[in-house]
Amino acid sequence: xxxxxxxxxxxxxxxxxxKKLSQxxxxxxxxxxxxxxxxxxxxxxxxxxxxDIVMPRMGGFEVMExxxxxxxxxxxxxxxxxxxxQPVELDQAQRLGAKDWLxxxxxxxxxxxxxxxxxxxx
Amino acid sequence: xxxxxxxxxxxxxxxxxxxxxxxxxxxxxxxxxxxxQDLFSFLPLPIFYLSPRGVILEANPATEKISGLKSYxxxxxxxxxxxxxxxxxxxxxxxxxxxxxxxxxxxxxxKKRPIPVSLFAQPRKRERETVGYFVGIYDLSQIKKVEEExxxxxxxxxxxxxxxxxxxxRAEEEKEKTLAIISNFSDGLLFFDQQKRLILINPQAQxxxxxxxxxxxxxxxxxxxxxxKLKPLIELLKKExxxxxxxxxxxxxxxxxATSLPILRERKKIGELLILHDVTREKRIExxxxxxxxxxxxxxxxxxxxxxxxxxxxxxxxLGEITEEQREFLAKTYKSNERMIILINDLLNVTRIEEGRxxxxxxxxxxxxxxxxxxxxxxxxxxNKKIQFKLIKPKKILRVKVDQEKMRVAIQNLIDNALRxxxxxxxxxxxxxxxxxxxxxxxxxxGVGIPQDQQDRVFTKFFRGANVIxxxxxxxxxxxxxxxxxxxxxRGRIWFKSKENVGSTFxxxxxxxxxxxxxxxxx
Numbered sequence: 161x162x163x164x165x166x167x168x169x170x171x172x173x174x175x176x177x178x179k180k181l182s183q184x185x186x187x188x189x190x191x192x193x194x195x196x197x198x199x200x201x202x203x204x205x206x207x208x209x210x211x212d213i214v215m216p217r218m219g220g221f222e223v224m225e226x227x228x229x230x231x232x233x234x235x236x237x238x239x240x241x242x243x244x245x246q247p248v249e250l251d252q253a254q255r256l257g258a259k260d261w262l263x264x265x266x267x268x269x270x271x272x273x274x275x276x277x278x279x280x281x282x
Numbered sequence: 283x284x285x286x287x288x289x290x291x292x293x294x295x296x297x298x299x300x301x302x303x304x305x306x307x308x309x310x311x312x313x314x315x316x317x318x319q320d321l322f323s324f325l326p327l328p329i330f331y332l333s334p335r336g337v338i339l340e341a342n343p344a345t346e347k348i349s350g351l352k353s354y355x356x357x358x359x360x361x362x363x364x365x366x367x368x369x370x371x372x373x374x375x376x377x378x379x380x381x382x383x384x385x386x387x388x389x390x391x392x393k394k395r396p397i398p399v400s401l402f403a404q405p406r407k408r409e410r411e412t413v414g415y416f417v418g419i420y421d422l423s424q425i426k427k428v429e430e431e432x433x434x435x436x437x438x439x440x441x442x443x444x445x446x447x448x449x450x451x452r453a454e455e456e457k458e459k460t461l462a463i464i465s466n467f468s469d470g471l472l473f474f475d476q477q478k479r480l481i482l483i484n485p486q487a488q489x490x491x492x493x494x495x496x497x498x499x500x501x502x503x504x505x506x507x508x509x510x511k512l513k514p515l516i517e518l519l520k521k522e523x524x525x526x527x528x529x530x531x532x533x534x535x536x537x538x539x540a541t542s543l544p545i546l547r548e549r550k551k552i553g554e555l556l557i558l559h560d561v562t563r564e565k566r567i568e569x570x571x572x573x574x575x576x577x578x579x580x581x582x583x584x585x586x587x588x589x590x591x592x593x594x595x596x597x598x599x600x601l602g603e604i605t606e607e608q609r610e611f612l613a614k615t616y617k618s619n620e621r622m623i624i625l626i627n628d629l630l631n632v633t634r635i636e637e638g639r640x641x642x643x644x645x646x647x648x649x650x651x652x653x654x655x656x657x658x659x660x661x662x663x664x665x666n667k668k669i670q671f672k673l674i675k676p677k678k679i680l681r682v683k684v685d686q687e688k689m690r691v692a693i694q695n696l697i698d699n700a701l702r703x704x705x706x707x708x709x710x711x712x713x714x715x716x717x718x719x720x721x722x723x724x725x726x727x728x729g730v731g732i733p734q735d736q737q738d739r740v741f742t743k744f745f746r747g748a749n750v751i752x753x754x755x756x757x758x759x760x761x762x763x764x765x766x767x768x769x770x771x772x773r774g775r776i777w778f779k780s781k782e783n784v785g786s787t788f789x790x791x792x793x794x795x796x797x798x799x800x801x802x803x804x805x
Binding site: 170173176177179180214244247265268269 | 583584592601
């Protein structure tokens with residue numbers, strides 16, 4: 161069973177994604193900020209991380225920078241969950257190694273599943 | 283005579299001699315008289331002879347001339363006809379004085395015209411008794427006239443001198459006033475002459491640049507460029523032909539707006555005035571406002587996403603079975619939420635335009651494909667509203683360099699407006715054509731139109747036509763503002779024609795690179 165970690169500070173989105181992904185048969189872990197996210201990554205070694213950008217304590221970009229420095233984490237697939245979808249933001253996400261991105265207000269949960277499947281399969 | 287008295291024989295001859303002598307004397311006398319008479323007549327000066335009581339006894343032709351009266355009319359008249367009320371005074375004076383020389387009086391002629399004269403008089407005596415007066419007058423009118431003119435000229439000259447003095451004083455005062463205004467003006471002012479030398483810098487401008495007038499006045503642009511503190515300003519002046527409300531950031535907390543204007547004197551340019559207005563506070567407020575909207579919009583997006591996803595999962599059955607009625611309500615709520623998301627996105631786009639962060643990444647696209655993909659989004663709405671929709675395609679493939687995402691937004695806004703404000707059964711025509719070196723896009727509708735008195739505000743933020751607000755409450759009033767910014771960022775133009783209750787046509791152009799290059803090749 162593939163493991164997914166959701167790093168997102170918005171409670172509702174977190175739970176909705178958790179439910180949706182669980183229904184799809186993934187094993188889902190959650191973290192509410194970047195620091196917690198990094199810690200969970202080290203513990204759970206997920207196959208994929210859904211990563212929010214703007215979060216308390218540590219943001220998504222910093223998380224990705226930390227991941228790049230860490231041998232154990234640098235190969236984990238990251239899909240960025242962006243709030244703004246601004247080209248500058250997406251460019252930076254790509255530079256830092258994000259495999260894909262989705263803009264919260266523009267995507268349906270079903271599309272999130274599709275993006276996840278595309279990256280790590282069922 | 284006594285020596286020859288004894289010689290009687292000589293008596294007759296003496297008599298003859300005497301007679302002859304008398305005759306000669308008489309002749310001499312007659313000659314003398316006629317001489318005197320001639321002289322009297324010839325003299326150009328009016329001379330007349332008066333009795334002791336002031337009656338004219340004789341007058342010469344010059345007197346006739348000045349008075350306009352004939353000699354026979356004058357003789358026997360009192361000199362009152364000449365001097366009026368002053369007559370007695372003259373007679374008294376004549377009695378008292380031996381001689382009157384050059385006393386000024388007013389002489390009246392036949393028509394009672396006053397003539398200024400200078401009067402000369404001398405009594406004529408016989409055995410100590412005055413038997414009459416010789417009076418001569420000298421016409422002063424010509425001299426008076428000249429004198430008057432001289433006086434006038436003198437007065438005029440004095441007046442002129444006074445005026446000049448006053449003008450000088452006024453100019454001085456004006457200059458001081460102007461200088462006081464310049465010195466105390468809250469804007470920074472710099473005056474450059476025609477040779478682009480800095481002639482004047484007011485205290486406010488000195489404060490802005492933290493330097494004194496002595497350091498810079500009289501220097502040319504080149505010399506000023508070497509002064510580090512002035513560099514940003516001088517570089518701006520050298521770069522721009524015309525400076526109008528150009529922003530100039532001097533320090534973290536000092537943002538100026540520079541405007542230059544030519545100073546003309548009698549239609550000739552004598553230099554340039556540069557006005558520096560401190561806009562630090564306005565800019566700060568503007569930034570705060572934009573940031574506020576940006577943050578507010580961002581903050582709104584997160585809960586809107588949460589609502590969107592929750593509703594979606596309900597509708598997809600991910601959260602358990604729901605009844606048909608529940609589904610209907612949730613579907614409507616989902617739609618409302620989508621509208622809210624669009625509105626928030628519009629707001630964010632506006633703040634990005636204002637922050638100057640609205641990025642454009644141009645790529646070459648076939649413009650028709652782009653338009654068709656946008657039209658596809660509206661297929662259902664066109665069908666539902668029974669709109670007669672027509673797309674007039676260009677005669678050839680038109681490729682334009684655009685930011686696809688932004689251009690889609692612009693086209694979508696225009697078509698969306700046309701469909702939204704056209705009543706069911708109406709007509710909407712989209713046309714793409716090539717006009718010279720430009721692509722021209724237009725959307726024509728048979729909709730409600732824009733009221734004439736509101737047409738100049740169409741492209742401003744939050745504009746909504748009064749007739750439109752009544753018919754439909756949806757719409758943020760941001761679409762056309764965003765569209766205009768997108769088109770202009772692509773170096774295009776946007777405009778419209780509209781008539782209330784008839785319809786509107788919105789146009790925009792985009793430069794066609796290939797057409798332009800083709801155009802250049804011809805030359």
